[in-house]
Amino acid sequence: MATYGYARVSTTDQDLTIQQEALKRAGCTVIRFEKATGTKLEGRRELTTLLDFLTTGDVLVITRLDRLARSMDDLTTIVRQLEQKGVELRATEQPIDTSSPAGKAFFQMLGVFAEFETNLRKERQLEGIAAAKAKGVYKGRKPSIDPAVVKQLAAEGVGPSEIAKRMGVARSSVYRFLE
Template identity: 70%
Template sequence: MTGQLYGYARVSTSDQDLAIQEAALRAAGCTIIRAEKKSGTTTGGRDELRTLLDFTRRGDTVLVTRIDRLARSIADLDAIVKELEARGVALKATEQPIDTSSAAGRAFLQMLGVFAEFETAIRKERQLEGIAKAKAEGVYKGRKPSIDTDQVRALAASGFGASEIARTMGIGRASVYRVMQQR
């Protein structure tokens, strides 16, 4: 009995499009595709991936377009592959010669995992260098405050308690306390 072919598509941000990955997975024979717009730097919070991993059964295959759509760290990739292997599920990629049902495919997967993690580290390094340069030039001042501290203080001065201020402004009580401690 041949198992089911499941597709998994992922992009990192909400303004990116999943259409190209989904089309490639459909063209490869996937009738069920789980897709999400989440960072690949961790598996935490990736509900569609978790659903897919929980749903697969012995003989099934999980298909991705590229391995970096599945994981960006060797540790996460290894954990996902081990979980799939323990279930008797194969992992394949449409754009890379990855097929965990073969020794060569597993070796190639491990090599790509190393490169994906390296790429993530280099990108983060460049980003931090850019932020440091912008700060030194006075261009970068961090993100704009998301809480109107003057309004928090005004409400507190009017006799509102932290819970009431938080409810009125739609923010967390901890944020109210932080603003009030900055006086």
């Protein structure tokens, strides 16, 4: 039986130190960490490696549930994997311990709140963008492709794949401007 830690922050400018120290104090012998969004499981190599590596009797420790996932679907998927392997999940800052019925219930309640928080944040962001657009302040990101260059190259007989390669963009972006 071993105790493993997992730490995550969403952006590259955030610091993992506080989580790593808490996981060390919790007795984690190995700590995997990454800077990636918690709203999806794809692209989280360290978590995937850890989930593949854990075996019966091991314990996975996180600081808070939202460090593991931000949706109930993803949390349920992760916990189901852990349960199938006989691995317990614990959190240092929340009374989560999936080895007990009360711990499982608390885990599920916190998961619902984490997903709710994510949905509220998305809603506020969309409201802010709509308000900025109404004021004429927000125009979206600047185009990464110059339509005139695409059309010029096409007029010279350069194919869409070659145009995309020269401009460093996806071929689908070139086709959008050629339609």
